[in-house]
Amino acid sequence: MQIKDVLLAPGNGAFFYDDQEAIRSGATQDGFIYVGGPKTRGFKSIRVPASSLSVGLVLTDGAVVWGDMMNVQYSGAGGRDPLFDTDQISDLTSRVVAPRLLDVDASWFRNSCAKVFETVENRRLPLAVEYGVSQALLRAAAHLERKTMAEIICAEFRLQLPTCRVPIYCQSGDGREINVDKMILKVVDVLPHGLINSRQKFGTDGQTFVEFVKWVAARTREIGRPGYHPVLHFDVYGWIGLEIGLEPQRIADFICRVADTVPGFTLNIECPADFGSTQAQIENYAKIVSILDNRGSSARIVVDERCNTLEDIRLFAEAKAAHLVQIKTPDVGSIADTARAVLICKENRVGAYVGGSCTETDLSAQASVHISVATQADMMLAKPGMGVDEAFSIVGNEQNRLLAILNRRATENVG
Structure with a gap:
């Protein structure tokens, strides 16, 4: 041994x-x-x-x-x-x-x-x-x-060696404005998270949140390089449901109104509400997803809370109870299950986002990169920490080094 x-x-x-x-x-x-x-x-x-x-x-x-x-x-x-x-x-x-x-x-x-x-x-x-x-x-x-x-991972799951990069998503922490500027200047694919985790940050009827979304879009146009067009992704920690109620129709209406304020951008809303249990979350998120799809909205629902384990992820994906599933790596457990989770999402034509937490380390972040690239997830979190620069460097550099090795392997195989 x-x-x-x-x-x-x-x-x-x-x-x-x-x-x-x-x-x-x-x-x-x-x-x-x-x-x-x-x-x-x-x-x-x-x-x-x-x-x-x-x-x-x-x-x-x-x-x-x-x-x-x-x-x-x-x-x-x-x-x-x-x-x-x-x-x-x-x-x-x-x-x-x-x-x-x-x-x-x-x-x-x-x-x-x-x-x-x-x-x-x-x-x-x-x-x-x-x-x-x-x-x-x-x-x-x-x-x-x-x-x-x-x-x-490719060998054990019988996957083709990848050649494409995976979009990287950065989170701002409480330093929202400064960190949004950093993300824009660094041409981050998906931004800014926003940490909308309190009534003060969400505002009465969500108005503070809406103004922040509009500001991020305007700031992107103002200081971003020509042609830069990131996905806007906001984690609201259930505050849409907490502030305006848990009726799926009302939640979908609110999300559509937010999306209408930033035309031309894809808008990801993570954890719009917490319905108290995995089953209730699946049933109500599926209704919200269906309403948004029927309206042709540019908004996408991202599930986080109540979707922790591999079995949870399977249930959400099969029920189409999200447009994008955050595979929160420490909550999933074995990193082999993170790979399985991405593949389950792909089988069910649901987006796979290899996430995690700001509490992680450089080693866990680098391992997550290899899972994300091998399975060709739809996006992955820049982690650890909340500082943008360090996390984007750790995850982005590891991905680029990995792709350089894989591209050389492909050249060797052709030769």
Whole structure:
């Protein structure tokens, strides 16, 4: 067996874990912190620094390959796993996962994942563990086969080697205006996220949000290079439903009005409402999608909350309950399931967006690039962090390096 030891190293995520329920309930900001007490189990304050745990696989040739475990920014919300606890995850990994890793053939990525991620007392391992360990296993297979991680995915899923880049989507965090300018100057494909996560940012009847959408479109025309025409993508964290109600017709009407204010742009609206359960989300999102399609609107619905696991993604895709599914990588678990999720979306002619969280790390972001390019996702998130420059550099450069290698492979094969 090619794995002879397992290392663990505590680390930092690139942003913070935030208590979404407390923020939705009206917690105010004082500088960078939120004032008030937490409402979600596990949080000792509304905003806490993101932690991570690196898992290193020591291979028989002496090489060490790594993957990073963490949870998403809004842990414990929308059916997600609870707040990441480094000590608990480290203990579980040492006791349960490490012995399994020493007993697999690391050159077979999917088989290794299946064996290592078997249930414990009929319960699935924490998704953060699956996510980080699968990254390390994918890197191990790539090292042993002397290939890129993308090539391993293509081989195991019987995909053609890709030649096309995947559009990159940047998120602004709270530094909206400055970061929008950065995105425009860097010619980002999809922008700006906007972090519309409170009543103050959404405004009465959504007017503050509408004005921001109009400003982003105008700013793009004002300072963007000739011919630059990004997709406008806004995450509203359920605030359309919270502000104007949960009637699908009213939500669709509002979204159409917003799209009409920015003619000529494709408008993505992520998480327009939270209907409280996966089944309710599917039923009501499907109605909103149908209304928008029947009107020929340029707006597209993106699902996030209540669509976490591979099975959730399958249900949303089959029901056409979104135009675009965010495959939120730490919530999906094994990175092999992220690849499966993209392929399920494609089978059902639903857009696949390989997302994730600002709380991730450089290693998890780079692994996500290989999955996105190998499966030819419709777009992928620039991550980690909220600073635009760093995330766009990490994801964009990794993609360009990967495509340079794959293009050389194609030339070698032709020769």
